[in-house]
Amino acid sequence: MGKATRVSMAVVRRLPRYHRYLGELLKNDVRRISSRELSERMGVTASQIRQDLNCFGGFGQQGYGYNVEELYSAITKILGLDKSYNSIIVGAGNLGQAIAGYTNFEKSGFTLKALFDKNPKLIGLRIRDIEILDVDILADFLNENKIDIGILCIPRSSAQQIADILTHNGVRAIWNFSVTDLNVPDNVIVENVHLSDSLYTISYRLNEDELFKTIEKDKQKAFN
């Protein structure tokens, strides 16, 4: 099951986008923005933005719009990006190494402490100076180091077994790239990532016009 959120996940999923857009505005020295302008830029209605922010007490004033810096720092806090988190990656193959090599997560406060793998050829190698350790010592490592987030980049066949080791040894959240649903205690957060969802959305959009032409044709046929 995993840990439930107090506000709807739809709202939570929009927050990182608000954060990103406001960060861009700040970089471009935009200090104030009307709710209409923000909504146009983001493709979300102004009332949606207001409703979302109201879940956390509300920000900005009607007529004056939003103070970009204030809103950005408020959303930074709401997202918990003013804190730091320790993470590990289990599965140091293509995906695990790619994630480990991406330094921007560290800039946002997510420190990668180690990678783990079962392949002896990988154990002992370093990605950005972070060592790939033997998965056999995973539980011991977790007992000696406070790790908040476990990043699963292993095949689905071993994902549950590794998730159990993580959750039994203090890991509070799993970023799950292994394409399988995990059973975790109620206090553990699981975020499943399926890059294919995003890719399939592209393929839907590539085909949408044709799809609706066919639907219209079928409707016409049904009428005649």
Ligand code: NAI
């Ligand atoms: P890969 O084969 O390059 O890497 C997998 C690594 O996991 C290997 O180094 C292997 O030795 C290690 N491993 C396997 N079982 C293990 C265990 N019990 N403990 C520790 N290490 C173990 O595969 P790749 O391309 O990195 O993909 C990894 C997984 O992520 C696959 O299951 C793949 O389907 C999935 N994936 C998911 C995506 C998503 O969007 N959710 C995108 C790409 C891959």
